[in-house]
Amino acid sequence: MSQKAYIFVGPPGSGKGTLSKLCVDTFGWLQLSTGNLCRKHIAEQTDIGKQIDFIIKSGKLIDDQLMTDMVDCWLEEVTTTNTTLILDGFPRTVEQVKRFVEMTNSKYPQLEVQVIRLLISDDVAIDRVVTRYVCSNRACQAVFSAKNDSGLGSKKEMVCDYCGSLLGKRTDDTEQVMHNRLQVYRKHESDMLACLQKAHIPVVEFTGEMPIEDVFNTFVDAVIR
Ligand code: AMP
Numbered sequence: 376m377s378q379k380a381y382i383f384v385g386p387p388g389s390g391k392g393t394l395s396k397l398c399v400d401t402f403g404w405l406q407l408s409t410g411n412l413c414r415k416h417i418a419e420q421t422d423i424g425k426q427i428d429f430i431i432k433s434g435k436l437i438d439d440q441l442m443t444d445m446v447d448c449w450l451e452e453v454t455t456t457n458t459t460l461i462l463d464g465f466p467r468t469v470e471q472v473k474r475f476v477e478m479t480n481s482k483y484p485q486l487e488v489q490v491i492r493l494l495i496s497d498d499v500a501i502d503r504v505v506t507r508y509v510c511s512n513r514a515c516q517a518v519f520s521a522k523n524d525s526g527l528g529s530k531k532e533m534v535c536d537y538c539g540s541l542l543g544k545r546t547d548d549t550e551q552v553m554h555n556r557l558q559v560y561r562k563h564e565s566d567m568l569a570c571l572q573k574a575h576i577p578v579v580e581f582t583g584e585m586p587i588e589d590v591f592n593t594f595v596d597a598v599i600r
Contacts, residue, residue: 377487380460381598382576384568385493386560387553388500388507389583390590391463393518393527394493397591398461406461407449409442411516414545418513432546434555436563439470447478454483468563472570488576491594492568493583497557504548508533512540526586 383391387410395406413431416424423445427437436442446465453460466472479486503520508529510517515538520527529535533542547556571578581593 376457376485378454378457378460378485380462380486380488382466382488382490382571383461383463383493384490384578385583386495386497386500386564387556388503389493389495390503390587391493392516393587394491394590394594395461395463396517397587398459398594401591402459404459404461405453405456406463407446407453407465408516409446409462409464409467411513412445412449413437415513432552434547434552434559436467436559439468439474442467443471443474443478446475447482450478450483454485460486466567466571467560469566469570472567472574476574476576489598490568490571490576490578491598492578492580493590494580495583497561499584500557501550501553504553505550507544507548508542509545509548510535510538510540511543512538514538515540526588 383395385391392408395408398404399406413427417428417431418424423441427441430437442465446462466475479488502522503525506521506525508519508521510519512535515535517535517537518527519529519535519542522528529542534540535542547553568578579597581590581597583590585593
């Protein structure tokens, strides 16, 4: 039996994490955010965490093989279920696409993979990231915004609506680091998409520059129905 796997592609701030959370909460899907996984390693000061701490703070990408191995570990676990999967933030380079395709062909042939690409300008991405707050509870990680018109404000100031934990800033969500993150993302974007296309993985794309409910409804209409 086949198992659906969506790859959410888009620059930081495009709404991949928020869309993932809506899908997880609404449909009970399983999501891996490779950025959150990296931050978890750093917070827990694991060997991997110590190795990648500086790289994340500078907005660069961590090693392709290390990243692919982390994703492989997660896939080993979640492919024992038949639940739809979301990969948020992986693959991000041509090398990662190649390793992902090799890995799924050999180990997870049941996965029916589709790419969802969120389009957003650099200016909007920077604005969203510098005004966003994230729940400090690692099991929650809900995303909020300080912007009044975002629809993502928290009901109580600096407190998570979902679990009541305090909200905080990610260390790499500063304007300066964001410029690096966007530059790195854009550098890999077109080659990575070409590589996904070459691997015959279908890509559906739409703008992420709308309120998150509209992004979610567009995704549901375009992909699930
Ligand atoms: P994100 O939260 O997805 O913006 O990721 C935060 C940071 O985690 C990135 O700037 C990278 O340093 C690292 N990271 C996340 N996903 C990947 C990936 N697929 N490949 C390499 N580094 C990654």
